[in-house]
Amino acid sequence: MSIGRKDVLHVAKLAELAVSEDELPKLTEQLGRIVDYVAQLNEVPAGEQAPPYLAGPDKVTLRPDVVAPVPLARPPADFAPEFAQGLFVVPRLGAMEDQ
Amino acid sequence: MSAVELIASAVREGRTTAAVAANEVASRLEKTAALNASLNWSAERLEAEAARVDRASPSDRAKMPLAGVPIAVKDNIVTTEQPTTCGSRILEGYVSPFNATVINRLRAAGAVIACKANLDEFAMGSSTEHSAFGRVKHPDDPSRVPGGSSGGSAALVAAGAVPAALGSETGGSVRQPASFCGIVGIKPSYGRVSRYGLVAFGSSLDAVSTFGRSVDDAARVLAAMSGHDPLDATTIAQPPLVLDPPRRDLKGLTFGLPAEYFPRDLHKGVRAGLDRAIKAVKELGGTIKEVSLPHTRYAVPTYYIIAPAEAAANLARYDGVRYGQRRVGPAGDLRALYQATRGQGFGAEVRRRILIGTYVLSSGYYDAYYRKAQQVRALLAEDFRRAFDAGCDMLLTPTTPTPAFKAGEKTEDPVAMYLADIFVCPVNLAGLPAVSVPVGRSEGLPLGAQLIAPNLAEARMLSAAAALEAALDAAAEVR
Numbered sequence: 001m002s003i004g005r006k007d008v009l010h011v012a013k014l015a016e017l018a019v020s021e022d023e024l025p026k027l028t029e030q031l032g033r034i035v036d037y038v039a040q041l042n043e044v045p046a047g048e049q050a051p052p053y054l055a056g057p058d059k060v061t062l063r064p065d066v067v068a069p070v071p072l073a074r075p076p077a078d079f080a081p082e083f084a085q086g087l088f089v090v091p092r093l094g095a096m097e098d099q
Numbered sequence: 100m101s102a103v104e105l106i107a108s109a110v111r112e113g114r115t116t117a118a119v120a121a122n123e124v125a126s127r128l129e130k131t132a133a134l135n136a137s138l139n140w141s142a143e144r145l146e147a148e149a150a151r152v153d154r155a156s157p158s159d160r161a162k163m164p165l166a167g168v169p170i171a172v173k174d175n176i177v178t179t180e181q182p183t184t185c186g187s188r189i190l191e192g193y194v195s196p197f198n199a200t201v202i203n204r205l206r207a208a209g210a211v212i213a214c215k216a217n218l219d220e221f222a223m224g225s226s227t228e229h230s231a232f233g234r235v236k237h238p239d240d241p242s243r244v245p246g247g248s249s250g251g252s253a254a255l256v257a258a259g260a261v262p263a264a265l266g267s268e269t270g271g272s273v274r275q276p277a278s279f280c281g282i283v284g285i286k287p288s289y290g291r292v293s294r295y296g297l298v299a300f301g302s303s304l305d306a307v308s309t310f311g312r313s314v315d316d317a318a319r320v321l322a323a324m325s326g327h328d329p330l331d332a333t334t335i336a337q338p339p340l341v342l343d344p345p346r347r348d349l350k351g352l353t354f355g356l357p358a359e360y361f362p363r364d365l366h367k368g369v370r371a372g373l374d375r376a377i378k379a380v381k382e383l384g385g386t387i388k389e390v391s392l393p394h395t396r397y398a399v400p401t402y403y404i405i406a407p408a409e410a411a412a413n414l415a416r417y418d419g420v421r422y423g424q425r426r427v428g429p430a431g432d433l434r435a436l437y438q439a440t441r442g443q444g445f446g447a448e449v450r451r452r453i454l455i456g457t458y459v460l461s462s463g464y465y466d467a468y469y470r471k472a473q474q475v476r477a478l479l480a481e482d483f484r485r486a487f488d489a490g491c492d493m494l495l496t497p498t499t500p501t502p503a504f505k506a507g508e509k510t511e512d513p514v515a516m517y518l519a520d521i522f523v524c525p526v527n528l529a530g531l532p533a534v535s536v537p538v539g540r541s542e543g544l545p546l547g548a549q550l551i552a553p554n555l556a557e558a559r560m561l562s563a564a565a566a567l568e569a570a571l572d573a574a575a576e577v578r
Contacts, residue, residue, distance in 0.1 A: 008454065015411060015457040016418070017450060018428065018442025027451070030513055034455055037514045038400040041471050050481035053473065055303035055530055057290050057335045061327065072196035073179040079193060081425035088420050094432025 002039065003032045101315035102262035103168050107209065110152065110167035111160055117167030117211055121149035124169040124213050127260040136235045136245075136254040138174050139181040140214030145169075148211040155209075163209025164323050170205060171255045171264035174215040175222050175298040176307065178202055185298050186220040186230035189444030190423045199296020200331065201265065201307050201324040208323040213261050217251030220446045221414065222267055222300050224248045225275060225519040228510055229448040236506075238280060239543065243503040246276030246519075249310070253280040256310045263320045264310040269301045270402050271523025273308035274535040278498035278547025281537045281573060283317045285309050285561070288554050289530035290335040292321070293328030301409040302333075304527045314536065314565040318342050321557070335555070343558040345565035349385030352563060354550075355491030356387060359395035360522055366501045368541020371577035373497050376538045376548040379570040380495065385563075388491060392482040397475050398525040399517055404459050404472035405528070411456025414449070417441060451513060480529040487553045493560055494551040496522055498535040502544035522549065532557045534564045537573035546577065 008028050012019040019027065082089040100108070109115040125142045152160065152167050160166050177183045177195035184190050202212065219229040227235040227250025235250040237243040238258040245254040249266025253276035256264050266273040268286045277284025286308045297307050307324070311317030319342070326339035356377070361370070377387060419425035419440030426443045428435025445453065459468035486494060500521055509516040526533045531554055535547040548567070552560035 003458070007458065011454050011457040011461060014461060015453050016415075016434065016437040016441055017445070017453060018438040019450075020442075027454070030451060031454055031458070033512075033514055034403065034451070035458065037517075038404050038459075038468065038472075041397055041400050041404070041475055042467070044394070044397060044471070044475055044478070048478055049474075050477035053477040053480050053529075055289055056333045059336070060332050061329075061334075061336045062332055063329050070197075073198075074194070074196045076196075076421070079196065079422045081419060081423070090420055091427070091431055091433050091436055094430060094434060 003035045004028060101311070101313045101319070103165065103311065103316040103319050106168050106262065107164060107166045110209070111163060113157065117149035117152035118146065120167045120169055121145040121211055124261060128214060131255065131258045131260045134236045134238060134254045134258060135233050136217050136251040137171065137214040137260070138184065138217050138232060138251070144180060145211065145213060151206070152209050152211065160209065164319060165205065166209035167211060168209065168263065169211045169213035169261050170320065171213050171216045171252050171261045172202070173218050173249050173252050173264070173266045175218060175267055176201060176265060177296040177298065178212060178215070181215060183215070183298070184232070186218045186232060187445065187449070188231045188424060189417050189440070191231070193423050197296065200293035200328045202296065204324040205320070210323070216249070216255055216264060219248035219250070220449050221298065221410070222248040222269055222272055223410070223448050223452055225516050226506070226509065227251060228506060229446055231446060234506060237503050239545070240503070242505055244279070244506050246279035246503065248272040250276050252310050253277055253282060253284070256280070256312060257282050262312065263316045266308050266310055267297055268306045268308045268527060269304045269406055270527050271520045273310060274498050274523045274533060274547070274549060275520060277310055277535040279503040279545065281540070281545025283311050283314050283537070284535045285317045285321050286526060286533050287321060287325065287557055288335070288532045290333050291340065291532070291555070291557065292325050293331040293334050295328055295330040299413040301406040302413060303409060304406060314534065314561055314568050315345065318561045337555070340557055343562040345569070346562045347566065349380055349383040349563055349566055352492045353386045353388050353490050354380050355390040355486050355494040357390050357392040357395065357486065357494055357496060359392050360496035365497065368502060368577060369497045369500065369546055372538040372541065372546035373548055375571060375577055376495060376567060379567055383566055383570055390486045390489060390491060390494070392486060392525070394475060394478045394482050395525060398479055398528060399521050401472045401475045401479065402520070402524040402528060403455070403517055404468050405476065407452040407456030408460050408469055409456070411453045411460065414453055417444065448513070476528050479525055483529045483531060483551070493563065496549045496551065498522060498547035498549040502541055502546060526551055530554060532560055534560060536564050536568050538571050539573060539575050539577040541577055545573070
């Protein structure tokens, strides 16, 4: 299998996603199967080429670059978990602040 | 006359009111509650929506193409009046401070937003079993799935609760459930419809798409919300879609049959359904041409690298800081908050995809997976281009490899679930328009055929789909 427990813990940390010990074996097995499955793309010869695929219109139409108020039906305080004095409130960053 | 035009013309001409149509839908939503397909609706809200149409002056109402037409909206399209959950605990109770452009356009066209519709969490799934609010049941057989991820929208249209619905596609999430439920599902060209207010999953793939019980129903809703949007720079600078009148025949049109979509081991019922569609094309004067799309077998692995990679980036915003649910981790600091919020807020399939997406983008693996997938995506798009350049006006394929499967059959095997999208996800990778049309039933379960057209050729594709629809008895068993 191309992916192990250590890899899962590593990407979970990169993705800021808590993964419990209980779910690790099943998750590792399932992710391993997915990675093995998608790895079949390596069968496609490197020499097979096509013009690079670009999603979207050939020409992107941009809005004028002007600052305008965003019309919101309700203010951030109504949907933020914690909001005070015009700011989103979060806990301290922990270890990084201590260094 | 289609259901959408029947309601809209009656409301426009004053033969009925939007309130009457809304009242009928409220009663139908109650009757279909056991499907678990609708989310966040109320009779009062429906009444208020209808009143907006009924209050308009007769001259304004006469210009509304969807006057009084009730439409269900997949719950990953934001609305200010009710919560937008994306089928996830992480957004439970969240009410958007703005409306999606498609909602504003449908309302301007006279439509009534009937309800939000259940979905696979963040539109990730092929069965609508991965919703925090429970699975959606197939209207014809509750032990089966309606397909996904727009399974709630599909089930509501198939059960007759609403005449049309919005879904979204990233890898076939409208055409696949349309096929499973025996209705029509249209995926427009990438950029044809604004995604402002569609919760982002795979940004190079996502497309707001439509369901109807007929081609005409789904097409009218699509046309009303299409066109360039200054709030979405990925929309094509084109006026709204103008529909062609339905064709009576298919003379002068060539339909390509890609060999890779008709493998020897294709489900017998699906094969028989396609044989029926091919026969109908010939009887209507169309030409059939065999073609090859040689990279088709790489579409699902390509999709399951690109879509999770984009999802991992798009879903980074759900961190418990600005909106949605917040969980405080054991360490009590900011990283613990992120990890606990995301770890507990996302369900199993979303977590798997975030982890896969992060893995394929991580240092040391990017070239082997993500870069390779982008190269193969270009080859897949080139396959389609060659088929169209060889004289095909459109391609005719099965929509799904099997009819609707049993609930629980694939939930423990993600790869088996992913393969349910094998005939639909190549279209998303190439950004093309496509439509699934019912062609009959196998052992009582609906079957769909798919038409795939060149970029921006929706009008011709839909007029051909309407001709095919008229020629086929979708309720009849295939043999």
